Amino acid sequence: MAACEVCGNDYALSFEVHAQGAVHVFDSFECAITKMAPICEHCQCRILGHGVEVGRRWYCCAHCARSADPSSAELVADHA
Template sequence: MARCEVCGNDYEMAFEVHAQGAVHVFDSFECAIQRMAPICEHCQCRIIGHGVDAGDHWYCSAHCAREADPRLADLVRDRV
């Protein structure tokens, strides 16, 4: 069994995520999201979809990017 690095649960169905040269062990997608998903710089939610990368900043949507920086109004849009 493997121990989840977020909650500490020792779970027989734990899984590994290999990312950027590191190996992470989780017992659920919820724990994996809490540890690995970036946080929107405007509304502070976890970005579990595509998100918007604006330079060195991450947002959950084009709306949040525009709210955080109005100069991005013509540069970002949500994917449809």
């Protein structure tokens, strides 16, 4: 068993995530998302999908990127 680094729960089914040279231990996807998912710079939601990067800033979707930076309108589009 290993303790979750977010909530401290010592759980038999905890899991490791290896990212950028570090090892993280979590007891749930919720805790992993809380610790690791980037936050949209416009609406502040957690980015769970691919997200949109504009000028080294991350957004959850093209709408948020365009809302935060109208000059990016030509650069970003959601895929349908």
